Amino acid sequence: MSCSSSFTPIELFTAEDVGRRRHWSDEDKVRIVEESFRGHRQGSATARRYGISRSLLSIWRRAYRDGTLGGPDLGGSFVPLVMEEAAAAPVGHSAPPSQDARIDITLPNGRCMTIPASLPPSHLAALLAVVDPR
Incomplete structure (x- = not known):
């Protein structure tokens, strides 16, 4: 009896070979986040379109709102307010305050x-x- 065995070659894929993890630039993240804010309930659809998870998009959206992603600074700020006294109107000619203001x-x-x-x-x-x- 002869023992002959044949081996088939095996190709091993590692995580680096697959390329599953992508690196998005801040500009791409901002563009994707702004697209997800357009319309009502667009988060899931946008995540599917770009092949990212909804949780990752949620993290990017939170960073965008906080201003750490490079989007617009949505933090509050003070605006100077100047109040001037109104000039006295002639008596008898003043209009009643508008209810439609x-x-x-x-x-x-x-x-x-x-x-x-x-x-x-x-x-x-x-x-x-x-x-x-x-």
């Missing part, structure tokens, strides 16, 4: 709100907590 507010997430000027600050704070949660 409105204030336009643009939020850091790109949404715009138009609110009545008479809206109490507590109502505005509750509205902002819903529209732009942080």
Whole structure:
């Protein structure tokens, strides 16, 4: 009896060979994150489109909001306010205050709100907590 054996060559793939881990530049991350913010519920669709996990996109979105990804600085800042006394109007010719006075507010997430000027600050704070949660 003769013992002959044949071996088939085996090719071994390591993690470096596969190339599974990609390195995204900050510009690419910002572009992907901004695309995920367009429209309603675009996070999952954008993650699938670029072949990344939703959790990674969520991490990038959080960094973008915090300003550590290179996106716009969404942190609060103070704006100088100057109040001047109004010139005295002639008696008898003053118009009643307008009930239709409105204030336009643009939020850091790109949404715009138009609110009545008479809206109490507590109502505005509750509205902002819903529209732009942080």
